[in-house]
Amino acid sequence: MTGTEPGTRPILVRALFGEATSRAPFWFMRQAGRYLPEYRAIRATAPDFVAFCLDPEKACEVTLQPLRRFGMDAAILFADILLVPHALGAGVAFKAGEGPVLEPVRDAAAVARLEPALAGAAERLSAVYETVSRVRAALDPAQALIGFAGSPWTVATYMVEGGGGHDFMRVRGLALREPEVFQRLVDILVEATIAYLCRQAEAGANALQLFDTWSGVLPAAGFERWVVEPTSRIVAALRARHPGIPLIGFPRGAGTNLRRYAEATGVDAVGLDAGVAPAWAARELPRRTCLQGNLDPLLIAMGGEAMDAATREILHSWRERAFVFNLGHGITPDVPVENVERLSALLRAWRREEAR
């Protein structure tokens, strides 16, 4: 048996569309990142992070780096979820050691100031689509390229709070006290995100992921209105225009709202954080939904038998399901490269028929 399987589509795409593939397709969130010396070498040549993301040559190179070492089944576009607010003129800057800083959007006037930029926002990110084209051209046909965007809720948290690392009181307060204003901000982000993802699909992305890093801070009613509803609109628009491109939703921390998310948004696959027991996901999430996840990132940092055992538990729990193996969150910079190699080898060797 070779690394690829019969059929014209990459194994990742087939798994995302519900096929119980004979191998375990895998990629790792933040697989292009600081744990790789070759990433750090390129990053050192690009002092401004936004400019780095918008440099097709460099972004293409770091997107491809992890696949050369580990042979993942998918590359994920090197970019940032704050490129959409950048294109909307929200003044995104990354300060060393501080994380992102944005001009806060906290009232109707600030939301209105974004409107003129909406029509041209996707076009302003043309460098990203150039990166997508280059990566796609460089990949083996059996390997997939995943494009992505932040979810409207998660992107809005950064825009309202004015950065990351806050307690979400401003964004949750705005959503509760001025729901019409916040709805307009979310609607702008829905529209910009649809255009941005469509352009990635047209440039050659084989699958798309919506990162909803902060969906877990919402109460249940807010989760419905600010996560489920906007995500559903994005999924519907993408499906209508690009029916061959599967969509992955990653509502981190969604907890008891996870099944509702899987049932109501229409995503093809649900990304699971490490808090979800693999057996729970196999039992409770809809059969038509592909599972993606969910090894604790601390275990890939630790490596060894503990990492292997937790990986085997996921593979065993999901042996009757369509799934894509991943981590529950991004690889951290302290992860030894040899642990990633060990995990990749374990995953490449797994065969569903032997697990049944």
Added chain:
Amino acid sequence: MTGTEPGTRPILVRALFGEATSRAPFWFMRQAGRYLPEYRAIRATAPDFVAFCLDPEKACEVTLQPLRRFGMDAAILFADILLVPHALGAGVAFKAGEGPVLEPVRDAAAVARLEPALAGAAERLSAVYETVSRVRAALDPAQALIGFAGSPWTVATYMVEGGGGHDFMRVRGLALREPEVFQRLVDILVEATIAYLCRQAEAGANALQLFDTWSGVLPAAGFERWVVEPTSRIVAALRARHPGIPLIGFPRGAGTNLRRYAEATGVDAVGLDAGVAPAWAARELPRRTCLQGNLDPLLIAMGGEAMDAATREILHSWRERAFVFNLGHGITPDVPVENVERLSALLRAWRREEAR
């Protein structure tokens, strides 16, 4: 109909033991707190927070304050979850604007240094039991007094991290890399917590709550070992010695592990954070489990129709279940007193028979 119902036990206790009471018993997490001017006045006389918690006269007074204004069905002991590590000699200090600071416990030697203090730890907190006795003597027989402790996992996070506000990497790392060392720390906390809660029960507490504020940061396997297992041991010990005292577990952020927690720990009631849809809890949690929660604290800060509507949704969703109304997390200092009064009036007026 009067505020109390037939029977010899407080309505809160009956609800926690599974009775679908005709009224909605209620209390609010952190109901004795800074949103009350009379609390701030007493707090100003006690510069050291640990000493404040261990002053029976002052602690009794602030425990009773909210009941005088709002007529909750339960008082909750004024204390802190870090009193147990304080009694174990972990050097707890509260610094203004910084939160708690502890001497970090990060290796076998540091855990071993706690051992000599274990036997006398509960006795070192005798001031707390004096507070319990005073509050119980001052309360109406129809009102309950809730004692509490932090869960071993949550208390351990503060002990290993050396305070709050961290990313839990140290405590999660210790639990993964040196599980025997971390197990010994948890075992010490289980034993100290059982002794501490038994003494509260003997002093007159009518119900006990285990606060597991940080249960949501654990991956599923860790949740089983560090939350479910220690909680089960505490519940079994308490039930054997004090079968008439119901136990509430509050595994904040437990998400998809919530049903497992309710089924496996043996708690009589499960506290729910605001992320849990009330209808989900009514449908998915075991029938024998009393539900407690879960209004978004931002809504009591906001007040008005939005607060009323969300409150009615909870009451409606739980009309066929035993439940205790509460918030999904503690009252924040900015909550207007009139909002607490408005919510309390709504709750006092509710009748189950009219809701069916």
